[in-house]
Amino acid sequence: MAISRSEVEHVAKLARLKFSQEEIEEFTVQLSKIIDYVNKLNELDTENVEPTAHIVPIYNVFREDEVKPSMDRDKILMNALYKENGCFKVPKIIE
Amino acid sequence: MIGLEVHAELLTESKIFCSCTTKFGGEPNTHVCPVCLGLPGTLPVLNKKVVEYAVRAGLALNCTIANFSKMDRKNYFYPDLPKAYQISQYDLPLCSNGYVEIEVDGKVKKIGIKRIHIEEDAGKLLHENTDGSLVDYNRAGVPLIEIVSEPDMSTPEEAYQYLTKLKSILEYTEVSDCKMQEGSLRVDTNVSVRPVGSTELGTKIELKNLNSFKAVQKALEYEIKRQVKVLEEGGTIVQETRRWNESKGITEPMRTKEEAHDYRYFPEPDLVPIIVTDEWKEEIRKSLPEMPHHKRERFIAEYGLPEYDAKIITSSKKMADFFEKCVLEYDSPKAVSNWLMGEFSRLMNETGKEIDEVPVTPQMLAKLLKLIDNGVISGSIAKTVFEEMFGTGKEPEVVVEEKGLKQIANENELREIIKKVIAENPKSVEDYKNGKEKAMGFLVGQVMKATKGKANPQLTNQILKEELSK
Amino acid sequence: MELYSLTIHELRELLKKREVSALEVTKSYLERIKEVEPKIDALVTITEDFALQKAKEADEKIKKGEDTALTGIPVIIKDNISTEGIKTTCSSKMLENYIPPYNATVVEKLLEEGVIILGKSNLDEFAMGSSTENSAFKTTKNPWDLSRVPGGSSGGSAAAIAADEAAFALGSDTGGSIRQPASLCGVVGMKPTYGLVSRYGLVAFASSLDQIGPFTKDVTDCAIVLNTIIGHDPKDSTSLKIDKPDYTSYLKEDIKGLRIGVAKEFFGEGIEEGVKETVQESIKVLQNLGAEIIDISIPYVEYALPAYYIIASAEASSNLARYDGIRYGHIAEKYEDLIDMYMVTRSEGFGKEVKRRIMLGTYALSSGYYDAYYKKALKVRTLIKNDFEKAFEKCDVIIGPTSPTVAFKIGERANDPLAMYLADIYTVSVNIAGLPGISIPCGLSDGLPVGLQIIGRHFEEGKILNVAYAFEQANKFNAKPQAIGVQDNEVRSSDWLRGPCRTFDREQNLL
Numbered sequence A: 001m002a003i004s005r006s007e008v009e010h011v012a013k014l015a016r017l018k019f020s021q022e023e024i025e026e027f028t029v030q031l032s033k034i035i036d037y038v039n040k041l042n043e044l045d046t047e048n049v050e051p052t053a054h055i056v057p058i059y060n061v062f063r064e065d066e067v068k069p070s071m072d073r074d075k076i077l078m079n080a081l082y083k084e085n086g087c088f089k090v091p092k093i094i095e
Numbered sequence B: 001m002i003g004l005e006v007h008a009e010l011l012t013e014s015k016i017f018c019s020c021t022t023k024f025g026g027e028p029n030t031h032v033c034p035v036c037l038g039l040p041g042t043l044p045v046l047n048k049k050v051v052e053y054a055v056r057a058g059l060a061l062n063c064t065i066a067n068f069s070k071m072d073r074k075n076y077f078y079p080d081l082p083k084a085y086q087i088s089q090y091d092l093p094l095c096s097n098g099y100v101e102i103e104v105d106g107k108v109k110k111i112g113i114k115r116i117h118i119e120e121d122a123g124k125l126l127h128e129n130t131d132g133s134l135v136d137y138n139r140a141g142v143p144l145i146e147i148v149s150e151p152d153m154s155t156p157e158e159a160y161q162y163l164t165k166l167k168s169i170l171e172y173t174e175v176s177d178c179k180m181q182e183g184s185l186r187v188d189t190n191v192s193v194r195p196v197g198s199t200e201l202g203t204k205i206e207l208k209n210l211n212s213f214k215a216v217q218k219a220l221e222y223e224i225k226r227q228v229k230v231l232e233e234g235g236t237i238v239q240e241t242r243r244w245n246e247s248k249g250i251t252e253p254m255r256t257k258e259e260a261h262d263y264r265y266f267p268e269p270d271l272v273p274i275i276v277t278d279e280w281k282e283e284i285r286k287s288l289p290e291m292p293h294h295k296r297e298r299f300i301a302e303y304g305l306p307e308y309d310a311k312i313i314t315s316s317k318k319m320a321d322f323f324e325k326c327v328l329e330y331d332s333p334k335a336v337s338n339w340l341m342g343e344f345s346r347l348m349n350e351t352g353k354e355i356d357e358v359p360v361t362p363q364m365l366a367k368l369l370k371l372i373d374n375g376v377i378s379g380s381i382a383k384t385v386f387e388e389m390f391g392t393g394k395e396p397e398v399v400v401e402e403k404g405l406k407q408i409a410n411e412n413e414l415r416e417i418i419k420k421v422i423a424e425n426p427k428s429v430e431d432y433k434n435g436k437e438k439a440m441g442f443l444v445g446q447v448m449k450a451t452k453g454k455a456n457p458q459l460t461n462q463i464l465k466e467e468l469s470k
Numbered sequence C: 001m002e003l004y005s006l007t008i009h010e011l012r013e014l015l016k017k018r019e020v021s022a023l024e025v026t027k028s029y030l031e032r033i034k035e036v037e038p039k040i041d042a043l044v045t046i047t048e049d050f051a052l053q054k055a056k057e058a059d060e061k062i063k064k065g066e067d068t069a070l071t072g073i074p075v076i077i078k079d080n081i082s083t084e085g086i087k088t089t090c091s092s093k094m095l096e097n098y099i100p101p102y103n104a105t106v107v108e109k110l111l112e113e114g115v116i117i118l119g120k121s122n123l124d125e126f127a128m129g130s131s132t133e134n135s136a137f138k139t140t141k142n143p144w145d146l147s148r149v150p151g152g153s154s155g156g157s158a159a160a161i162a163a164d165e166a167a168f169a170l171g172s173d174t175g176g177s178i179r180q181p182a183s184l185c186g187v188v189g190m191k192p193t194y195g196l197v198s199r200y201g202l203v204a205f206a207s208s209l210d211q212i213g214p215f216t217k218d219v220t221d222c223a224i225v226l227n228t229i230i231g232h233d234p235k236d237s238t239s240l241k242i243d244k245p246d247y248t249s250y251l252k253e254d255i256k257g258l259r260i261g262v263a264k265e266f267f268g269e270g271i272e273e274g275v276k277e278t279v280q281e282s283i284k285v286l287q288n289l290g291a292e293i294i295d296i297s298i299p300y301v302e303y304a305l306p307a308y309y310i311i312a313s314a315e316a317s318s319n320l321a322r323y324d325g326i327r328y329g330h331i332a333e334k335y336e337d338l339i340d341m342y343m344v345t346r347s348e349g350f351g352k353e354v355k356r357r358i359m360l361g362t363y364a365l366s367s368g369y370y371d372a373y374y375k376k377a378l379k380v381r382t383l384i385k386n387d388f389e390k391a392f393e394k395c396d397v398i399i400g401p402t403s404p405t406v407a408f409k410i411g412e413r414a415n416d417p418l419a420m421y422l423a424d425i426y427t428v429s430v431n432i433a434g435l436p437g438i439s440i441p442c443g444l445s446d447g448l449p450v451g452l453q454i455i456g457r458h459f460e461e462g463k464i465l466n467v468a469y470a471f472e473q474a475n476k477f478n479a480k481p482q483a484i485g486v487q488d489n490e491v492r493s494s495d496w497l498r499g500p501c502r503t504f505d506r507e508q509n510l511l
């Protein structure tokens, strides 16, 4: 297997996903197959190749420092299920 | 060894990636738009001022400005982070390899600046509620620079000096107002101890919740003692994040997160690279305001201030600005500097206020000084008046009027009081006549006491001498 | 002939002459939707009231003479493009009830012109898939054969156009999500150059690859829609400032001397014989029109798919991290603490394929693997980009099949992610290199449409349209899908315009 069960569990935690034992099994097998497939890239020597993060070579795209009205709070909160006093509400966090 | 990470909010009008205002305060979630709320489909566009301010700070801190820089995503989950990633800079920060000079025990020491990068602030969590926490995203997307020092400081005092100097420079360059109580300046520090002579690096401890420079210093002092003790007792330092408990005066371990952070940095595909050309850099350099040491030299030359005064006055840009404005109205620089370093600083320290939070304006101080010169009040009464002005923001003449603090400069009135004092103090009069000059001082004091300090000093001296020589 | 079977330019002519009203056109489509939707399942939302209201406004515009090329023309929009006040679900349980408070820039542009939004189309959840089977709500069927997939991820948009549910549709293409379903459904679909169309409002899957593009009934319509949706957007830092060309000016039949590259890599393993033959015949058609056919090679193209899966998944893992239920979207009801809330919310809200890609992407970015996977993939991206640049020194456009197969059966690949990924084998390299590409129908194989892909240099959409148009004129694709019962599949809509019944009896034909 290209990826171990415990690695799958670790990655799931990093991604904030919860899986049943069976799902972990299934993902381990499937991800291993996919990783085996993408390992095809290792056939290529890319030692002296620059990575391309942006396909179109543009730079310095800015906006001017100008304030425009924000959105109505009603609209900002419109899609939230839990809200209170103009805020979004989450489970109690102890810092 | 001590290293400091300072986050400073930049003084832009709008947020780093959208046009919402950066104004502090405001009803929760009223400075929010689809972009800073991270709604699906929205995209960031970088505020040009943010780059300029960061470069400005970098130049003032002697950094190398990167010709090519880019933004990256730092991924982690927290309710105050709307996109679940913070747009920051990872391997190619805007500025690097700078330094600041601090003075400790009369010696100049260079503290290295490893890097300065730009990033967005997160929202704010409110915990007052009992059954949950509330999230306000007004602050989400406010531009920040993170200034990472080299671990060059060896004592808490040096850390304090470094922070003071850094703050002064950031204020000078006008990139941040550095208000710690509004969170526009935040400090994290890491500290490790190692036995003298050892070259091995000690375990790094991170300290959080440092609300003032004094707190940084105190927390470091405590933490160093704690670590030394642990090592002396043969223990080992566990790498952890500790929190400064101001009321108890100790550092406490923070609840350890169940997993180590893995921020999975990668280049932000929604933003394109930043190229700071030499021309742009020079343009920004030209826009830099006068730096503290230049200002100091100018104050000595232009206002004839002693070096000591010039250094103190220029250590804060706001103080220096106040000074210059005041001198415009009242042309006695030394008197103004005496007041700023004396009464003014004393009351600021006592109240923990910044000069721009004090209701006294340069014009008001100038008026007060003129009242002294015109003999309306004495120098000592002026201190009382100033204290009232400092507390209430009232104009000096109003205070003098309301409290009846005008000098007694009426010769007849004063002569009556002096006659009374002479009559009540035959022993001192005797001493004076026998050549004891000190007795004169005592008698003046008695006059002042009788007039509650309102007697005009010159007039008092003159009348006293006249009456005594009778 | 019904109004709904007309193209944009045909409708435009009728609207301009005031022979029909936008309201009549809209009603015709709404009727059509009601008729075929039960079989096709292309839409997740139908905005009937909104459409009727917009139609009336469009008629006002026309009356005042303020109309433009798309005024009164009905559209269907892929449900990952934000529409203010209209649900934008991404066909995910996560966003089942999400209503954006803002419009995507492309939507804004369409509305300004007076386009009528009929509804939002189904997709593979968050645009991840090649069959539209990954939708959390429904599986869209291919109008040519209801037991087959329409392709994906923009399967809803492609099927809707094939079934005449709108005059045109918008989709998004990250690895082939416009071109592949266009190919499988026998319609025209274009992915423009990266940066040509604003992504603002397109729910991000893989930011460095995503691009919005049109589905149309013919090449002319494609040029017309392109004219409206392209252009620099200050809200999208990756959108480019270029002079806006008039794409309809490229609609010429003359391609004499044009150099057309044919890469052997696009006819490799896994290609169906029927697809291969149809595409080869199409190449002959172009040759007969005077184009010069040049054999080329793009050796690194076989690495495009693995590189794509890493880059797209990595970006997706970050783009989809924001779905935590706090500000919008599905939120768990039962959980232990904050972290558990995140986990339960996300596990309930996302489907399998989305989770698979988030997992792959998180893994590829995680500490210790970044260089081996993500950085490596970005380097391979450079190689592929260079490969195309070299190829384009020898030719003006590159052609080949859009998909190695015709539409496959529903369920056939649903449980084999890798087999499903192979559906994009001819399209992903175009996204990797940021190039423009079109798929146009070029014939049938076993009664199912085959798509011809034409790839151009950056910002040379015009050249692509020229070739596509010349081909279309020479090789009329007159077939219509049978499965939904088109009465007169022999008569093309354009024939109707030229035909005898020009005095169209509205009362009789409408509704």
Ligand SMILES: [Zn+2]
Binding pocket: A070, B015, B018, B019, B020, B031, B032, B033, B034, B035, B036, B037, B141
């Ligand atoms: Zn905003």
